[in-house]
Amino acid sequence: MRFTLLLAALPLILLTGCTTARQREPIAKSLRIDSPKLLRGEKAYMHYCDKCHPGGDTGLGFAIKNKPLPEFLVELQVRVGLGAMPAFSDELLPDDQLDDITEYIKLLRKQ
Numbered sequence: 177m178r179f180t181l182l183l184a185a186l187p188l189i190l191l192t193g194c195t196t197a198r199q200r201e202p203i204a205k206s207l208r209i210d211s212p213k214l215l216r217g218e219k220a221y222m223h224y225c226d227k228c229h230p231g232g233d234t235g236l237g238f239a240i241k242n243k244p245l246p247e248f249l250v251e252l253q254v255r256v257g258l259g260a261m262p263a264f265s266d267e268l269l270p271d272d273q274l275d276d277i278t279e280y281i282k283l284l285r286k287q
């Protein structure tokens with residue numbers, strides 16, 4: 177009985193033993209999402225873009241927050257899908273949502 181208890185507690189002991197008490201600083205500064213448009217943009221970005229451009233940084237795709245790409249080029253990239261990036265039709269991603277996303281990317285750049 178004692179032994180099984182110990183066995184059951186073992187993962188817990190190991191887990192707590194291996195973590196540090198110090199809280200790490202969040203790597204990215206938190207963004208100021210202060211309008212409904214940005215909130216929608218963030219949501220759409222997470223849904224459509226974040227898996228390849230995590231947080232606007234390099235992932236499967238290039239970083240997009242580190243350069244001042246004009247809005248129309250971002251939109252062109254999304255609609256036409258140059259290179260390895262898939263194209264997003266306006267049925268999949270309506271214009272107003274894309275507009276929210278570009279607004280959100282501008283905020284990412286200010287980070």
Ligand code: HEC
Pocket residue numbers: 221224225226227228229236237238239240245249250253254258259260261262264277
């Ligand atoms: C399946 C992965 C994937 C998804 C999803 C994706 N991208 Fe990309 N993206 C890429 C890749 C790969 C590239 C590099 C394309 C190339 O070969 O030139 C890229 C390039 C870009 C570029 C050009 C960057 C540059 O330096 O020229 C922009 C802007 C961009 N993506 C925006 C977006 C936005 C906005 C979304 C969401 C609507 C999105 N991407 C979703 C993979 C993705």
